Amino acid sequence: MDNSEISIPTVTEIELSTRPQTRDASTDLPARENSPSTRPSLAQLSHRSPSNPGSTPQDGASACDGTAQHVTGLKLLALASSITLAVFLVMLDTSIIATAIPRITDEFHSLNDVGWYISIYQLASAALQPLTGKIYQKLSTKISFLAFFAVFEIGSLICGLATSSTMLIVGRAIAGIGSAALLNGALIIIACAVPLEKRPALTGLMMGVSQLGVVVGPLLGGAFTTYTTWRWCFYINLPIGAFVAVALFVVEIPDQFQKQNPWSVLRRLPRELDLVGFALMAPAAVQLLLALQFGGDKFAWGSPTIIGLFCGAGGTFAAWFLWDWYRGDDALIPLSIIKVRAVWAGAVTQFFLLTTVYTASFFLPLYFQAAHGATAMMSGVYVLASILPQLFMAVVAGALVERTGYVIPFAMLAGTIGAVSNGLYSTFSPTTPTAQWVVYQVLNGIGRGFGMQMPVLAVQAALNPADIPIGMSVVVFTQSLGIAIVLAASDTIFQTSLVSELENKAPLADAAAILRAGATHFRDIVSYRDLPGVLVAYSVAIDRVFYLTAGLAGLAVFTSLFLGWVDVRKKQGPATDVEQSHAGSPADKH
Numbered sequence: 001m002d003n004s005e006i007s008i009p010t011v012t013e014i015e016l017s018t019r020p021q022t023r024d025a026s027t028d029l030p031a032r033e034n035s036p037s038t039r040p041s042l043a044q045l046s047h048r049s050p051s052n053p054g055s056t057p058q059d060g061a062s063a064c065d066g067t068a069q070h071v072t073g074l075k076l077l078a079l080a081s082s083i084t085l086a087v088f089l090v091m092l093d094t095s096i097i098a099t100a101i102p103r104i105t106d107e108f109h110s111l112n113d114v115g116w117y118i119s120i121y122q123l124a125s126a127a128l129q130p131l132t133g134k135i136y137q138k139l140s141t142k143i144s145f146l147a148f149f150a151v152f153e154i155g156s157l158i159c160g161l162a163t164s165s166t167m168l169i170v171g172r173a174i175a176g177i178g179s180a181a182l183l184n185g186a187l188i189i190i191a192c193a194v195p196l197e198k199r200p201a202l203t204g205l206m207m208g209v210s211q212l213g214v215v216v217g218p219l220l221g222g223a224f225t226t227y228t229t230w231r232w233c234f235y236i237n238l239p240i241g242a243f244v245a246v247a248l249f250v251v252e253i254p255d256q257f258q259k260q261n262p263w264s265v266l267r268r269l270p271r272e273l274d275l276v277g278f279a280l281m282a283p284a285a286v287q288l289l290l291a292l293q294f295g296g297d298k299f300a301w302g303s304p305t306i307i308g309l310f311c312g313a314g315g316t317f318a319a320w321f322l323w324d325w326y327r328g329d330d331a332l333i334p335l336s337i338i339k340v341r342a343v344w345a346g347a348v349t350q351f352f353l354l355t356t357v358y359t360a361s362f363f364l365p366l367y368f369q370a371a372h373g374a375t376a377m378m379s380g381v382y383v384l385a386s387i388l389p390q391l392f393m394a395v396v397a398g399a400l401v402e403r404t405g406y407v408i409p410f411a412m413l414a415g416t417i418g419a420v421s422n423g424l425y426s427t428f429s430p431t432t433p434t435a436q437w438v439v440y441q442v443l444n445g446i447g448r449g450f451g452m453q454m455p456v457l458a459v460q461a462a463l464n465p466a467d468i469p470i471g472m473s474v475v476v477f478t479q480s481l482g483i484a485i486v487l488a489a490s491d492t493i494f495q496t497s498l499v500s501e502l503e504n505k506a507p508l509a510d511a512a513a514i515l516r517a518g519a520t521h522f523r524d525i526v527s528y529r530d531l532p533g534v535l536v537a538y539s540v541a542i543d544r545v546f547y548l549t550a551g552l553a554g555l556a557v558f559t560s561l562f563l564g565w566v567d568v569r570k571k572q573g574p575a576t577d578v579e580q581s582h583a584g585s586p587a588d589k590h
Helices: 010-016 042-046 074-095 100-106 109-136 143-159 165-179 180-192 196-227 237-251 262-267 274-296 304-330 340-374 375-406 409-427 432-453 455-464 464-505 511-517 530-560 577-581
Strands: none
Touching: 042 074, 042 432, 074 109, 074 143, 074 165, 074 196, 074 237, 100 109, 100 165, 109 143, 109 165, 109 180, 109 274, 109 464, 143 165, 143 180, 143 237, 165 180, 180 196, 180 464, 196 340, 196 375, 196 432, 196 455, 196 530, 274 464, 340 375, 340 409, 340 432, 340 455, 340 464, 340 530, 375 409, 375 432, 409 432, 409 455, 409 530, 432 455, 432 464, 432 530, 455 464, 464 511, 464 530
């Protein structure tokens, strides 16, 4: 043997060679270590090298640093801009159709289909989300993202070309399927493109800008419907989508770890993607969302239909849980990942924080329209007061995390500010001055900017590179279900409160007629004598919704304590064994 081929093994290599490992027969990769006694700290997990699962890079590299290839400069700008625009379009699609629906129903004579125009998009997206984590785990991140984005664009094109209500609903369903993997895909791409310590500002900026789509959706929808055609509510996705596709094609996105050959995955598709688990999870999510969508609207909450949907969702979920436990680490969403403290805490914290954002996005415009007589377009303009502070603080919070290294203080601060600002929202009345509601929204935007990226960052830091796609799908799926649940609860609180308050504040007014007229037209049927009482009733009903969101933001303060004290800063020198042994606190473990 040539002496040049002889190498002396290091102590780390000797330790790794003698350490027993189990292997997954389907992927021939080392299985995850789930035992608390053998599982490394979260800081070590976040810095594992994909090429050597047992190693810990000494330079503090992130989960994607196995090849030390990161996207920088103009390529990073193009990548960040493209994925932000993609998620922006997804958010835009959730709200842009709202102001276009009256014109659509006039053209297709489809008033009975209004509920499906909105709900089918969310149903299709939520049903597919758990599967997207497996897809990103097994296949190329770049190809998977582009494939789902192409489906989203095809759905938008079908909607724009729709010649019937049925064709529009089909297009919305296809667009929803494509949107299912775009938010978590964007988060995964950021995790691959930049090291852990540089993600907070980029993630916060991406989420902040994309959420602007929820706010400006009604404005754009109203403008398109008024000055061109409602079809541009969907056509707008095509030119922006072309830019996104070109930018992603030219930028190389380094995967977090070596992916499998797509053809080998297709040959073992049911096992690799756990299609049985998906066939159980998807109906559970759809039944739950249908119950929330129809409950209190088309059917009474106590009706057999709604009770049946809730029972069906619970029974199907129980069956999925048993199957998931049986499948172990090969399951659609392995319980070993859900049990990681930072994962479930991150998902729940994100649920609490993001539901307050979406609730405000729906009920603040309603307040401005009802209590202040603003038009639908101007009510959207008024809620922009929280957007610029949100974007600014997202960057500031990212810079602060890079200096301090920890996400928990900022997540707690976000929950605290969110609870205070939503509590202040609950004091709104028909006479609230402009300066007051602007200041309250600025405060709320500051809280959003501090916190929206922190749970995501904590989950990414807590998982092995191969598990980050699953972790992101858990966060996004929990967030989507949470938004549906809280919006349904908020609507119930609002409707119930409005009826009771109308009886108290305007007893001579026709409450049923006021409810049918809606926030923008009830002034046409209410007498001058009854109008002040009706305005107060609307304000009080909306105020009670913000009692709920203030409480949810307060719960986020508590759940953020479990995100893990992981220092995400890049280490400046080699870490000693003692430093590594103190890299994570007991709270970081299972």
